Amino acid sequence: MTAVLTVEGLSKTFDMHALGDKRVVGLDDVSFAVRRGEFLAVVGESGSGKSSLLKCLYRTYDPTDGSARYHPEDVDLATCDDRTVMALRDSAVGYTSQFLDEIPRVPAVDVVSRPLRERGTDPEAARERARELLDALGLPEELWDAYPATFSGGERQRVNLAQALAPEPDLLLLDEPTSALDPETRAAAVDLLSTATGEQTTVIGVFHDREVVESVADRVAVLDGGRLQRVVPVAEFSGEVVA
Numbered sequence: 127m128t129a130v131l132t133v134e135g136l137s138k139t140f141d142m143h144a145l146g147d148k149r150v151v152g153l154d155d156v157s158f159a160v161r162r163g164e165f166l167a168v169v170g171e172s173g174s175g176k177s178s179l180l181k182c183l184y185r186t187y188d189p190t191d192g193s194a195r196y197h198p199e200d201v202d203l204a205t206c207d208d209r210t211v212m213a214l215r216d217s218a219v220g221y222t223s224q225f226l227d228e229i230p231r232v233p234a235v236d237v238v239s240r241p242l243r244e245r246g247t248d249p250e251a252a253r254e255r256a257r258e259l260l261d262a263l264g265l266p267e268e269l270w271d272a273y274p275a276t277f278s279g280g281e282r283q284r285v286n287l288a289q290a291l292a293p294e295p296d297l298l299l300l301d302e303p304t305s306a307l308d309p310e311t312r313a314a315a316v317d318l319l320s321t322a323t324g325e326q327t328t329v330i331g332v333f334h335d336r337e338v339v340e341s342v343a344d345r346v347a348v349l350d351g352g353r354l355q356r357v358v359p360v361a362e363f364s365g366e367v368v369a
């Protein structure tokens with residue numbers, strides 16, 4: 127197995143100074159490895175640490191302890207300096223949460239094509255790729271040049287997912303990318319995720335929908351109270367803990 131990422135003892139505690147220095151555990155001594163092209167689904171009850179795991183890997187949060195070795199660049203995502211974090215975000219590591227970071231008065235097609243244009247892709251080719259992705263996700267064509275600020279939750283989520291997929295990152299971190307989608311759109315998103323990821327792109331994704339997990343994942347990581355309970359092949363996943 128060619129590991130892309132090896133996580134060891136990753137932990138995150140939050141010191142709540144406003145609550146009399148109460149400590150909240152987000153993630154507790156989590157270890158696992160992900161191989162190239164693998165799709166690892168992360169599931170667990172609400173508050174079990176799923177988002178904290180992705181945020182520690184993307185460095186929205188600074189982990190309190192542990193390491194997350196990203197082998198292609200030979201860096202520790204848990205401890206590398208901010209400049210390395212930004213460089214990796216530009217070149218290799220993608221992230222999307224369930225909420226779109228709104229940029230006022232930027233049309234959907236430009237929101238999606240922006241990461242490609244920033245990486246030097248010809249602007250028209252980047253927009254064409256954006257239109258392909260929005261089309262595959264079933265966003266009505268009349269919305270492609272509209273501003274996402276006025277979109278419904280599901281429409282925004284499609285823009286969000288298309289934006290994350292557009293640059294074909296090496297490592298893609300997805301936090302509930304399909305939660306606001308209706309069944310038909312969710313199926314389109316699952317198709318797109320299945321084809322867009324593979325040999326090159328490795329995905330760690332938080333999902334609440336058991337059917338989605340079973341459609342896209344190779345293995346499933348189950349978190350409980352910030353601890354990793356088990357990592358199992360999707361065929362052995364019983365699904366009872368999808369919250």
Ligand SMILES: Nc1ncnc2c1ncn2[C@@H]1O[C@H](COP(=O)(O)OP(=O)(O)OP(=O)(O)O)[C@@H](O)[C@H]1O
Binds near residue numbers: 152178179369
């Ligand atoms: N910024 C923060 N400050 C304080 N506590 C936090 C913060 N982020 C997460 N936590 C706490 O860490 C624990 C894990 O939260 P996390 O958001 O990772 O869970 P989750 O499994 O993603 O939950 P959900 O499914 O509800 O989104 C929770 O107890 C949460 O309150």
